[in-house]
Structure formats: C-alpha cells, structure tokens
Amino acid sequence: MLNIAKDALKMGLVLLVICVIAAGALAYVYSVTQVIIDKNELEAEKKKRQDVLTAAVRFEEKDVEGKKYVTGYDTENKIVGSIYKTAPKGYSGPIKITVGVAPDNSVTAVVITKLDQTETPGLGTNVTKPKFLGQFKGKKGNELKLKKDSGTIDAITAATISSRAVSNGIKNGWEQYIKDMGEKK
C-alpha cells in the first residue's frame, strides 16, 4: 500500500517538474516571439495599404456603418483614395483581398499576398500574381466580373473557381463600398 502511494507520488512529482520546466520555456519563447509576430503583421498591413494607394503618405481609419474603411491622404492632405477589405470563399477557404479605390470610384489596385489565401498551389495561387490582379486597375462595377460572367477580367486558366471568387468578391465589396460611402459625398 505504502509502495503504491510512494510510486504515485514519484510519478506525479516527475511529471510536475517536467511540466513546470516546459511551461517556463514556452512562456519565455512566447514573450520573445510574440513581439516580432505582431510587428511583422503590422508591417505587412502597412505595406498592403501602401501597395494599393501608392500616392498616399498618411492613412486614417474610419468606421462607416459599422464597417472599417481606411482613407489615404497625400502630402497636401488631399484624399487619394480609400481601402476596403473583403474575404470571399475561394476553392479552399477564404481569400483575403485588399482593394484600393480612387475618388472617382475606380479600383486603383488589388493586393492578395501569399499569406491571404490557401488556394491550390500552382493553380489557384496564381490569383496573387500581378498578371491577374493588374486587370482590375481602373475598373468599376460590372467590369470587375470575369469575362465568362460578362465582365472584363480574364480568368486564370484551370482556376476558374478561384478567379471567380476573387472577382465577385471585389465587385460585391465595391458595391458595398459605394453604398456606404456614396451618401457622404
């Protein structure tokens, strides 16, 4: 009886010691890496804003109708455009899209980084390439749809689902944006 209790105590103690050491090590690593992870994410976000509104030097976040928009200003404090985000469902999970819109309501640029999507490598991931995203520049409304859906965007061959998800996502986001922002102008 005494032996069993002693064994159990020993096992408990060994496990406890190992768990404490493991927890301590993890806490330390977490405190160091979390700072870097947050910083990376912030910088990635900044870079995306800059990429879609190249002329902007200052950004301001705005809440319109409960949705977040970002407005960019140039050096003379003039509005160069706004940014909206959308995350339509792609072939395998959501695709996070950052879209810049000029004051005349046409799209300035679209950014999807590799981290923003989980599409099939080699096929769906081509939606992140400038060759595809560049097509959206300067377009508005129904032009933002795929040619197959009577718009003006060429789908990526063999990745129609991903292409359609992106173009429809941009278009739906654009309509929402016009609805939210239109009344203010």
Next chain:
Amino acid sequence: MEKLEELKLVVSSSPHVKSDETIEKIMYTVILALLPAAGAGIYFFGINAVTIILLSIITAVACEALMQKAMGRKIAIKDGSAVLTGLLLAMNLPSNAPWWLVVIGSGFAIIIGKQIFGGLGFNIFNPALAARVFLLISWPVQMTTWPKPATLFSKASVDAVTGATPLGLLKSELLLKNNIGEAANISVVDMIIGNIGGSLGEVSAILLVLGGIFLIYRGYISWHIPASFIGTVIIISAIFWFIDPARYASPLFHALTGGLMLGAFFMATDYVTSPITPKGMLIFGFGCGFITILIRLFGTYPEGVSFAIMLMNLVTPLIDKYVRPSLFGEVKKVA
C-alpha cells in the same frame, strides 16, 4: 501472386472466351471494332486526328519494347496490347493536342500504367485511362480545348475554331444561368453521328455502339458491364430530368455525349481490370454509371467517365472477392 493466377484461370474458363482464342486475336478484334469510330474522328477533325493516332500507337509500342527489354521480360509487342492502348489513348484526346502531350501520355500509359505493375495482366488500372486522367490533371488547358468538328474535306481551318463539348457547355450554362440554356439546342442527330466537340474518338456514339455490339456478338466482351453502366447513367439522369428538366439534361443527352459509349464498351470491359463474374460485372457497371452521373451532375468536372472507371478498377479485386462463383453443389449461406 497465387491469387492472381487463380483468378486468371477462371478468366480462361469463362464460357464466352473460347479456348483457341489468343491474346493476339482478342486485341486485334477489339482494335478492328474501334476503327469505325476512329474513322469518324478522322472525318470530323481532319488530318490532326490521323497524326495523333499514329503518334500515340508508335510511342506506345516503342515504350513497351523498351520497358520489356529494360526489365528483362520477353518482348511481346506483337500481341497488339500496346497498339490497343495507344489507339484508345489517342481516341481519348482532343484532336488539337500538341505532339508532346500525346508522347508523354502514351509513354505514361505503358511505363507507369502497365509495365511498372508487371506488364499485361498485372496492371490495376486500364493503362489508357490512367494516362488520360494523368494528362487531364496535369495539363487541364490543353486537355479541355476542343476544336469544333469540321469535316475532312471542308477547308474550314481546323485549328482555329474551338468550342465547348456538350457536357462542358452544360456545366458552364448551369453555373451562369442556373439552367441548361443552350445545351438544350444541340441536335440529337449530331450527337448520334458525332458532329459535336469532344475527344477525337468519343464523338460518334452510333459507330461506338456498333463496334461494341460486334464485340458482344463475337463473344469477346459480355453485355453486362456496358448494359449496367449505360443503364445506370440513363436511369439516374432520367430521374433528375423528370424532377427538373430546366436544370438537368435529358437521359438521351447524357447517354450520347462525352466518353460514355467509348468508356462503357471499350474501356470498362478491359479483362484485366474488371470483375470476372456476371454478377460482379453488373455491380462494376452500376458503380461506373453511378460515379459518372454523380460527377456530371454535381462535380466540378463536366465529365466523369474516366474517373468513374478508374475508381471502379480499384475496387475490382474486392468485387471479385465477394462475388465469387459458387461451386457446383455448394449450399448458399442465408444472408
């Protein structure tokens, strides 16, 4: 190994294969039965079809010889099985397939699809089908660009005009308009004679059926697989068609388009990769038909015949295991 030998014995004792039949004779008869449909492909798609068929057959035979030599086996290219594989693959390609696609596909069929598994009789997939699926997944663009049929003698440049296959059209109309749209306007006569887009050997339903009936009449294949395969496709598509004819194409449409006739008569009936008992064949055919129509109606691909046959190839040993012919006098267990 022993199991396989055992099963092969059953094959040779089946009633429809006479003892004086050689592999050679079977292969060349099947090729003969395919020729009219291949001819229709040449008529509709022109000289390109001839090039592809020849290139595919030559590559297949050359790879067969090379592999048999490399692996120390007897060189048996005269048995016609490589020729048949080459011809079947060619008939499964679009008529404007680039030369390298044909060569890679034909080489894949023989090397990976057949010889690596141990040669004729040991392959688990129909080699031509394995190659077609390999090509379709690898080069979806080249494998799904279909030239419109333009008869051999009309000079309407064959390369220029491409269009969707009836099944491809069906799928895109459904995605866009949520109904079958223009796919309803394709003439039934065109579908029967083969004046539609598609792989060069799959378009002419009537000639494929005639070839198949010839093989059944000669006793080289039995009616079970084609009948249950095509029957299942027709019955299931008919059910959906009755429910909502605006969204689902007619059973006739499903029967006459795509690779159904070619697959049901010439590829699903491959001795090596399909079950050996009549009951097993009926199950096999039903499975093929069920998966085909499932992919056509609800999948992302417009056509599912080749995927369906490949999947059923995989379960063939299982079917054979459970549907064994009972010995004379054996008492059936109560199920």
Next chain:
Amino acid sequence: MNRWQVFTNGILKENPVLILVIGLCPTLAVSGSANDAFGMGLAATFVLIASNILISAVRKWTPDQIRIPIFIIIISTFVTIVDYTMHAADPVLYANLGVFVPLIVVNCIILGRAEAFAYKNDVFSSILDGIGMGIGFTLTVTTLGAVREIIGNGTVTLLNYELLNLGEGFKPALIFILPPGAFLVMGFLMAFNRLLIKRKG
C-alpha cells in the same frame, strides 16, 4: 552498432520515409515545393534532436509507466517553440506549412526514435541518431519537393532563393504539385533508394 553506423543508418538503410515508411503525412502534404519541404525537414530535425537529447538525459529518472506522457510533453514543448519561432522568423513558410507544424507532435519518426532509441541509449548516441534520422528525413522530403516543383511548376526555390526557373515556355505537369504527384514521385524515390542500397551491397 558503432557510432558511425548510428549516424548513417537514418540516411540510407533505415531512412524513416523510404524504408521505415513513417512520417508520411507531412512528407506527402508539404512537399509541393523544395522550400516548404526543406523548412518542414529542418523543423522536424530540430525537434527530433532536441527531444532525443532531453529524453535520453532524463531516462534514468523517468518512471516506466508514465514515459509516453513525458515523451509527449517534451516533444510538444519543442514543437511549440518551433511553431512560435517560425511564425516570427518566416511568416510565409509558416503559412505554407500551416497545420503541419503543430502536427510534428504526432510525427511517428520523433516519438518512434524517442521510444526505440533515445530512451535506451546515452545522450551522445541519441544526438547522432537524431541528426542522422533528421538528415534522412530532410533529404528525402527536400528531394521529393524539388522533383515535384521542377516538373509541376518549372522552378526550384530553396531558402527563398529561386535556384532554377524553366521559364514560360515550359508547360508544367500540374499533377506533380497536387497530392497524386507526391505518391508518384515517392514511389520512384523508394525504388531509387533500394537500388542504392543494393549497389552498396
């Protein structure tokens, strides 16, 4: 078995992937490109060596009945460290590997070596075993990744540098960067490995 054999075993004769055929989940899932595969290889190797050292070091005090929970705690601690570090150091790689980084915890190679080797041998041998097995795994997945990437995408990238690009004229065979391609290439690597062993006698 001398120490040199302990070290080389994992690379050829007892290659975890090609001979023991374990750790297949990450091998097949993340070998779509050489870069991802190499990252996975390094991450698993680090966990393997570190957990081998620690398990070997505490083996004398470990009660037999609870050794498996202790292995798991040690392994998962190192996996979590790798997870955090990779997230901070290379977010793109981290996103590409996705769920397969935390899944290193249940990688058979690591738990297998802990149980079969580190628990029974001294620390130095366990390090050698960890390095050998780690190199074997890394080499295999990276080769697999490189072959799949060349045929399936026309490029080879390693450590985020593009080493090779076959250009626009090359028509990649997409199947190779999709799941079926992993099985195809792995079959050939297995055959090649056996050929090498046979040649060496």
